[in-house]
Amino acid sequence: MNPEKIERNFKNYFPSPFSLALLLTLLTFVLAYIFMDNSAEENKLLALSNYWYQGLWDKSAGGLYFAFQMMLILVLGHALALSQPFNKLIQKLLLLCTNRVNAVVVLSSSTILLGYFNWGLALIFGALFARKIGEYFQQKKxxxxxxxxxxxxxxxxxVWHGGFSGSAPTKVMEGDYLSALGFNGLSIxxxxxxxxxxxxFVCLLLLxxxxxxxxxxxxxxxxxxPQLNKSRTTTEPKSIQKLGIAEKFEHRVWISxxxxILFLIVALQQALSYSGKSSLGFIQPNYINFCMLGLALLFHQNLNSFLKAIDEAIRGASGILIQFPLYFGILGILKGSGLIFMFTEFIITFASAETLPFFTFISAGIVNFFVxxxxxxxxxxxxxxxxxAQQLNxxxxxxxxAMAYGDELTNMLQPFxxxxxxxxxxxxxYQILPFTFxxxxxxxxxxLAGLLLF
Structure with a gap:
């Protein structure tokens, strides 16, 4: 497998992430128009346009709420990664990067391990660590x-969906969530x-x-x-004596x-008072964001350092801000036209109790391209x-x-x-896609080995 050849092909034929979102929207329109069950042929296009528009801003599906949650995970994870403790961790890990093989092994291992705990933090830490390794090798020529x-x-x-921030395994722990879907008395x-x-088994093999x-x-x-401009990893403290009274508040170390500490105490209290059926059911996106906010405030030098890190982190989330509504528009079409139900049920018709996880894995990977x-x-x-699963026992x-694995797998091909x-x-x-392929x-x-063996 030649990475240079793959890179040339991706560069020539693979669109930018934003263009891909637009092309997937068009493809979804076409597929839904062909397969949507609607006797009024002339109204199909109008109906699909309405599904798309409603999907962009659908309050009931929680699209914008979820988008804000995900952006907070990224922004707070980025701000946390810009703090002094994480900078010191990266500097210590850099000492292990004595050659290009060691550098890749250390980066891969640390990113995978962090991915099992939180995908947002792992993504930003991995990005910053990769950048610092590039600068380190540039300095050493x-x-x-x-x-x-x-x-x-x-x-x-x-690896994220098989970890503590994975949507599927954390949602099915909630009995109330499953009851709201009509599955009373069920929790996993x-x-x-x-x-x-x-x-x-799967996590260990990947690691x-x-x-x-x-x-x-x-x-x-x-x-x-590498030819890189030196990046800023932490904020530089100012002399507090030169600041005004209002500015001194944001530069006081003890305040942040x-x-x-106060945020983390509240987070601990929420964890200890959780009364769900699963002992770890409190680990949900809002709780993760709350903990990362507390850690970022604790790890940064002061409030000024924290706010500067937030300013820098927000720029990295700009692409997600504009593309997330497009993908929820696609989701609106898939849901409104019934296309996603047709697709999933089509696959399930070929499944048995033994093969359902395999077909779920395949379908989840395909759906992840569109959502x-x-x-x-x-x-x-x-x-x-x-x-x-209940019907087939x-x-x-x-x-x-299996759904979690299919979803996270095709992240390596979907660059969102x-x-x-x-x-x-x-x-x-197009530069990273040959290697993510x-x-x-x-x-x-x-x-597949895990699904077949267990």
Missing amino acids: QAINYALLGACGYLGLL PVESTLFSSLNL IFIPMIMGFISKRNSGSI KALG PSGGGQWAIQGPIIIES ADLPKTVM WALPLLAVTKLKA ILFCIATVVF
């Missing part, structure tokens, strides 16, 4: 494949999903083999000396530390998956994890969530 570093920094999105504890033998293979690729592809949001995808596909926790990483590293999507192939084998 040594060659390294910088695009490969960018792909390894994106690895958190390959985290021990059956995230801590199942299947998921532990072992991906860094090894990426290291081998780095050894065979020397690249060149006290606020951070690159694990939460948004689960909101539509999840009820169908649960109902199908299939292994429900395994089927849920790579936008913040591209903003930090200054890479183009290789990651896609490796992970496909691992996921």
Whole structure:
């Protein structure tokens, strides 16, 4: 598999992430127009236009609310990664990057491990760490494949749905959520999903083999000396004596530390007082954001440093801000026309209790191209998956994890969530996609092996 040849093909034929969103919108329109069941042929286009427009701003589906949650995860994760403790961690990890093989192995391993805890933090940490490795090798005047570093920094999105911030396994822990969908008395504890033998096997294999293979690729592809402008990793403190009375408030160290500790105490109280059926059911997007806000306030020098980090982090989320509504528009078409139900039910008609997880894995990977949001995808596909598993008497926790694996797998081909990483590293999507395609192939084998063996 020749990465240079793959890169040329991606550069020639693969559109930018925003153009891809527009092309997928057009393709969804065409497919829905062809397959939508509507006797009034002349009204189809108008109906689909309404579905698309309503999907952009649909309050009932929580699209804008969810988009804001995801942007907060990215922005707060980025701000946290710009703090002194994370900068010190990166500097210590850089000492292990003695050559281009070690650099790729250390970056891959750390990004995967962080991805199991939180995808937003892993994405930004991976981006900043990849950038710092590039600057480090530039300073040493040594060659390294910088695009490969960018792909390894994106690895958190390959493992996230099998971790603590995964939408599907965390939502099915909530009995109230499943009851609202009509599945009364049903809840799937985290021990059956995230801590199942299947998921532990898959996570371990990815953690072992991906860094090894990426290291081998780095050894065979020397690249060149990176040409980067030095990035800012932390905010520089000012002399507080030169500030006015109002400015001094934002530069007092104890204020940000006290606020951070207060937030974390509240977060701990929420965790201890949680009374759901699963012991880890409190780990949801709002809770994750609250914890990251507390940690960012605690880790930054002062409020001024925190606010400057937020300003810098927001720029990395600009692409998501404009593209998220487009994908929820696509979701509106898929849902309103019934196309996603037709597609899922078509696959399920060929499934049995034993093969349902496999077909769920395939369908989730395809749907993720059109709806690159694990939460948004689960909101539509999840009820169908649960109902199908119950009708076929299939292994429900395994089927849920199959959906999670299919969703995270095709993140390696769908560059939507790579936008913040591209903003930090200054890479183009077509530069990292040859390597993420290789990651896609490796992970496909691992996921299928897990689904077949367990």
